[in-house]
Amino acid sequence: MVSTAKSSKQNGKRSIEAEKSDLQTSKKPRISIDSSDEEYDEPVKQSSDQESEDEDELDELDNLDEQEADGSDQDEGIENGEDIEKNDEKKQDDDTEGKHKEQRKLLKERKQSRKGGAQVQQIKNLWEKLRVKNVPIPKAEREKLSNQVWELSKDCISDLVLKHDASRVVQTLVKYSSKDRREQIVDALKGQFYLLATSAYGKYLLVKLLHYGSRKSRQTIIDELHGCLRKLMRHREGAYVVEDLYVLYASNEQKHQMIREFWGSEYAVFRDDHQGLTIEKACESSVEKRTIIAKNLFGTINASVEKGSTGFQILHAAMRELVHIANDKEINELIEVLHEPFAELVHTPEGSEVACTLIARANAKERKQIIRALRDHTEALIKNEYGAAVFTTLLFCVDDTVLVHKTFGPSIKEHMKEFLVHKYGRRPFLYLLVELDSKYFNPHVTREFNKYIELSKGTSKKPFLQRRHELLSKFAPEFLQTVLENSSDILAENLGCQFISELLVNDEVYELLKEKDQQLFQEVVDNIAITFKGDITEEDHPIHQPISVRLLKALIQGGKWNNKEKKFEPLEKVPCLGVHFAQRFYDEIIDSSNLLSWINNPDSSFTIVALFESLLNKKEGKQFFDDFKKIKGKIQTDNSNKGANLLLRLVKEKNI
Structure with a gap:
């Protein structure tokens, strides 16, 4: 009986704590152009007096529990005790509900007392009608609501964009406005784009402006952020804005402009004097300049990796600039920074080039670290267009072929059937069968691979052909077994049928097989015929x-x-x-x-x-x-x- 009353009072305490928890902020990790359709609640803290009152109230309830637990009235009837507990529970519920109402009232008053609070509330009421999706709003009515929101917000828009609720209003306004009005919004926010990029709520509006804005608007934003990109890449919120700007909205020239900023302050301040300049030409003038550029690039990369931005394409582009000019010591330092998150490089063209270059120039110990980092990502690595190139580079650079097969072999064997009929997944294994045959590797890809082969000559000891034969002798029996077990399914796919042809019509494969595997080869041929x-x-x-x-x-x-x-x-x-x-x-x-x-x-x-x-x-x-x-x-x-x-x-x- 007493425990029931105590439990009820504890539940009352938990309900107050739950109310506090409900008022905490929920924050999205990535930027989306549809963020205006998501709810972002503003953190609301109770005043110190309110918290003190709550704690005093709960202390009194705890004291009451202790007194009841002493059993001073144990000789009284059970029914009287139950009546007392029911009255206490009702009183506690009433008190809790009253406190919740008081909190909501206090929150509303606090919002109204802010600068432009009443105006924001009026704007939000219009916005609630504008953002309805379940029943599409007629275009005329939507335009009318947009005009009303704009008239109320145009003079104070710079004060609205950093607030969680008002920022979402402006995002919706950008989404449904005309081109001219979007230009007006961009003009009104000039001078605040950096602040928006580093704001937990403003960054969503900035991405909306990039997505719906004109080429002129994007150039305005890029020009204002120019000189701040290195700083933004080290910022938790700003890094996502820079990444979206680079990947989705910047032109080729703008991308080059953004990357040159990572070279150093000279190239950020005097950007017009360095248009079209490549990093190789920039480093030709002096060794000192090359050292400064490499140091600046490495500093930005290192800081960004520590912030968890290793997977960003703009960072991969900066890494590519560095590996083009890096000496052996700088390559070793870069591998030390990247060997753990190495798998985050392989999904972009820039990152793939960096990964292949590092593998080609790494020593045996560093390659072992890279292989260990990629081990748990085998399937995704091989099926990815750029990841397949990285895995192929591993195959023709790493001397320790036993380690390569031991590390990747189990996962490859499990997914072999999928790889043999996959557009990208079969390429590393076609390399083992036919080297860099022009039928499967276009001239550009072949040139890139030949470049990595040349780079690996300084770090790899085994002859190129020996490495390929060692790997082929290990993988060929697995190819044959997979084909034997799944011949009908693989033959039904053009890519798979082509792979079978290269596997069987191949003197090297048959010569490298052991006697038992040659019998397996004959079984596969017979099975193909029966099909x-x-x-x-x-x-x-x-x-x-x-x-x-x-x-x-x-x-x-x-x-x-x-x-x-x-x-x-x-x-x-x-x-x-x-x-x-x-x-x-x-x-x-x-x-x-x-x-x-x-x-x-x-x-x-x-x-x-x-x-x-x-x-x-x-x-x-x-x-x-x-x-x-x-x-x-x-x-x-x-x-x-x-x-x-x-x-x-x-x-x-x-x-x-």
Whole structure:
């Protein structure tokens, strides 16, 4: 009974504390152009007198609990005690509700007493109507409300933008205003953009102005913030504004202007004198100038990383400037700063270039640290366009191939099926199979990779080809096992089918396999052939995939076309392809009963052409040509079936 009363009084105490908690600020970590649609409650603190009253009240209630706990009236009836407790509970609830009303009244009076408080309240009432989304407001009415809000706020807009509630009003006004009015708002806020950028609430308005503003407005904002970017990058709120400005709204020239500011105060103050200047040219004049620029860049990078801004693209751009001019000592210092958050570099083009350069120039110990930092991000790393380039650089730079396979192997094996059919995920493994083949790596990417290979020559000891072969010998069995278990699914994808072709029609792969893995290779080849068994008139038959025909042609011919040399290159190490595969494929997949169907089907006719060329004048092809002669006269000549027409021309040329 007594414990129930005490619990009730404790609940009353908690309700007061909960009311305080409800008045605390909730703050978004990132800037969004839709922030005006979110609620941001202003922190409200009780006055010291109010808090004192609450504490005295609670002390009295605690004393009452202690007196009741002493049991001075234990001999009285239980029913009397229950009545007393109910009265106490009711009284406590009434007192708590009264205090809440008093707090709300005090809060309202405090807001009204502020500068422009009544005006802000009037503006907010109009804003509540303007921001309604559930029932779209007619354009005429919305424009009318916008005009009313503007008339009330235009003379005091600079006082409104830093308040959490009034700032959201201005954000909505920017969103629904005309171009001319947005220009007026920008003009009215000139001189305060830095203050807005560093304000917990004003930064959202600044991003709204960048998003909805004209090119002229953006240039005005950039010009005013010029000279403050290095300071803003070290500010918790300002860093997000600079990042959004760089990534989303700045032109190429404006981006270069922003980055040059990180070089030092000289380039911030005399920006017009350095337009179009690159960091390499700036450092040509003297060693001292290079040292100063590198020191300024490293200082900004180090401070920003400590603030948690490692993933920002503008910071990656600053890092790229530094690695272009950094000496070995500065590279080592940069790796020391970045090796833990290294995974945050790989999602941007600038960050990827920095990561690849650091990997290429790092020593063995530093590469080990980088590998450890990337270990838990394997899947995201390899599937990312820029992350795949970083992982590929790791493959051809790191001497410790055992460490690379041990670190990344388990995750790669788990997601191998996804990687083999992924646009970016398959690229590092294609490098292992065919090096930097122009079929998969465009000239720009190849130039970049060759640059990293050259940089790694000073830090890597093993020959380039040896590293690739060591890794290929470790990964090739995993490729084969994945293909064996998922051949139908992988063949259904053009990218996957292409990967299978490069895996199987490859002398290096077969030569590097152990004996047991060579048997696995044969199982994969047999399984691929079986996949094509069945009625080719069915829509889901794999022969209807154009890339499947090319795969079969390569397996049947036992080689592939070298586009660079413009010649066919037959395999020399793989015994189960070429004539051997052609014979088995005809005996087990195609026979006299459906040979004519394969020829008359436009999708499969080129496969028969490949069989014809591969088995011509070979003893293994006796059955094929015997069956072919029987149905030769039934072949349909149709302009749409180019494979059948080609086959008939070959028959005529060979007099068969």
